[in-house]
Amino acid sequence: MTNRSTNGRIAVVVMMLLSALVAGCVxxxxxxxxxxxxxxKAVENYxxxxxxxxxxxxxxxxRHHLDRALxxxxxxxxxxxxxxxxxxxxxETELAESSFKRAISRDPDYTRGRVYYGAFLYSQGRMKAxxxxxxxxxxxxxxxxxxxxxFNLGMTQEQLGETDAxxxxxxxxxxxxxxxxxxxxxxxxxxxDKGKYDAASLYFSRLTKVMQKNSRxxxxxxxxxxxxxxxxxxxxxxxxxxxxxxxxxxxxxxxxYRKYKVLISNGQ
Numbered sequence: 001m002t003n004r005s006t007n008g009r010i011a012v013v014v015m016m017l018l019s020a021l022v023a024g025c026v027x028x029x030x031x032x033x034x035x036x037x038x039x040x041k042a043v044e045n046y047x048x049x050x051x052x053x054x055x056x057x058x059x060x061x062x063r064h065h066l067d068r069a070l071x072x073x074x075x076x077x078x079x080x081x082x083x084x085x086x087x088x089x090x091x092e093t094e095l096a097e098s099s100f101k102r103a104i105s106r107d108p109d110y111t112r113g114r115v116y117y118g119a120f121l122y123s124q125g126r127m128k129a130x131x132x133x134x135x136x137x138x139x140x141x142x143x144x145x146x147x148x149x150x151f152n153l154g155m156t157q158e159q160l161g162e163t164d165a166x167x168x169x170x171x172x173x174x175x176x177x178x179x180x181x182x183x184x185x186x187x188x189x190x191x192x193d194k195g196k197y198d199a200a201s202l203y204f205s206r207l208t209k210v211m212q213k214n215s216r217x218x219x220x221x222x223x224x225x226x227x228x229x230x231x232x233x234x235x236x237x238x239x240x241x242x243x244x245x246x247x248x249x250x251x252x253x254x255x256x257y258r259k260y261k262v263l264i265s266n267g268q
Contacts, residue, residue, distance in 0.1 A: 147176035
């Protein structure tokens with residue numbers, strides 16, 4: 001993960017490049033083709049800066065750069081989608097949705113806009129609509145973060161009770177991310193929910209290996225309970241005891257620990 005000082009250096013470099021670009025628009029040429037290309041690049045840079053500021057929670061700076069982008073291109077799908085993020089952060093849900101819809105209507109192939117809109121719909125509890133946006137986004141084979149799209153799609157399908165579809169989506173997320181921890185956990189958990197413990201065990205073992213290689217990764221209540229359920233099925237008492245102790249010591253107030261106590265009280 002990039003640290004704050006690195007983000008600051010990147011922002012400064014981008015601003016310097018952006019300043020040079022804007023200056024170039026005035027002094028280098030009057031060709032309409034060059035001006036159009038320069039404006040497109042300027043809009044792209046402004047949106048990138050705005051998105052970075054949104055990630056930092058600095059909405060004032062983000063809006064400043066988006067205003068510049070929208071002055072150059074009021075119909076920019078990227079700028080409209082980023083504006084939706086700002087509105088959503090400010091609690092203006094109707095304005096946020098209008099901006100997301102405007103971005104997609106301007107360019108139905110703008111996958112990032114669909115991902116933003118899908119996440120917004122998910123946060124609003126509108127699972128069917130969110131699933132539809134993620135489903136369309138997942139078909140874009142050129143989208144860089146396609147694994148996350150499939151993970152999000154799997155989450156919405158799971159919420160809708162479409163567990164077979166969720167398993168398929170989580171599998172694609174695992175394949176595309178080459179074993180991202182959250183995708184491995186989701187897949188092993190939903191397979192355990194379906195009673196497919198042997199398959200769940202394979203993915204949980206992969207998750208364990210990923211965690212062993214990355215010291216920053218720690219068990220969550222969800223991963224511990226998933227491991228416990230698999231260990232109980234395999235009659236691995238040592239593993240079950242180890243995971244249960246971690247769950248009790250680290251997350252005694254969690255819903256997963258309460259579920260574990262119900263599990264053992266029922267002798268399941």
